[in-house]
Amino acid sequence: MGLKENLIRRGYDFVEFDTKEDAASYLCNACAGKTVALGGSVTLSEMGLYEGLQKSSVCFWHWKNDSLADARTASVYVTSANALAETGEIVNIDGNGNRVSSSIFGHETVYFMVGENKITSDLPSAWDRARNIAAPKNAARLGKNTPCAADGVCHDCQSPQCICSVITVHRRKPSSCNAVVILVHESLGY
Numbered sequence: 439m440g441l442k443e444n445l446i447r448r449g450y451d452f453v454e455f456d457t458k459e460d461a462a463s464y465l466c467n468a469c470a471g472k473t474v475a476l477g478g479s480v481t482l483s484e485m486g487l488y489e490g491l492q493k494s495s496v497c498f499w500h501w502k503n504d505s506l507a508d509a510r511t512a513s514v515y516v517t518s519a520n521a522l523a524e525t526g527e528i529v530n531i532d533g534n535g536n537r538v539s540s541s542i543f544g545h546e547t548v549y550f551m552v553g554e555n556k557i558t559s560d561l562p563s564a565w566d567r568a569r570n571i572a573a574p575k576n577a578a579r580l581g582k583n584t585p586c587a588a589d590g591v592c593h594d595c596q597s598p599q600c601i602c603s604v605i606t607v608h609r610r611k612p613s614s615c616n617a618v619v620i621l622v623h624e625s626l627g628y
């Protein structure tokens with residue numbers, strides 16, 4: 439069973455696009471007239487989603503403005519994933535917790551925007567990718583004083599500036615929201 443089939447049997451809707459431009463166009467059309475909040479994400483930044491969504495939606499993104507409180511009220515939440523297993527599990531790591539909590543509860547629809555570089559073969563390899571590739575790169579990007587920012591490998595640290603407070607595994611779609619996985623056949627984010 440492939441990724442698409444595994445996500446569908448776990449309760450997700452699934453769409454895929456060859457380019458980030460086509461994926462962005464799909465999402466902007468789907469969100470027209472709605473309130474939308476974005477999670478912190480290099481993927482979403484590389485896609486220019488905030489700028490695109492502002493044309494036809496009310497969009498909140500704390501990377502652009504002080505809108506974390508407003509984001510909680512949005513009907514739609516958009517995030518990426520730190521890893522997506524071919525078996526259908528989605529792994530995310532969060533320091534603050536706003537991103538992972540919003541991916542679970544509180545919004546009518548959650549979109550996971552995922553570049554194909556995030557795909558791994560199974561849950562253990564997805565967990566490993568999130569911890570040893572995505573998190574160290576994000577710690578370095580943010581200039582954190584953590585051991586992984588220096589050598590690119592997770593040391594399971596308890597540093598004051600650790601960005602790995604919460605690690606989530608979406609085993610299946612949470613029951614109170616709609617959830618859509620958008621796969622982009624490009625490399626996006628970490």
Ligand code: SF4
Pocket residue numbers: 569573574577584585586587591592593594595596597599600601602
């Ligand atoms: S737990 Fe610490 S060392 Fe490991 S990735 Fe997170 S911040 Fe880096």
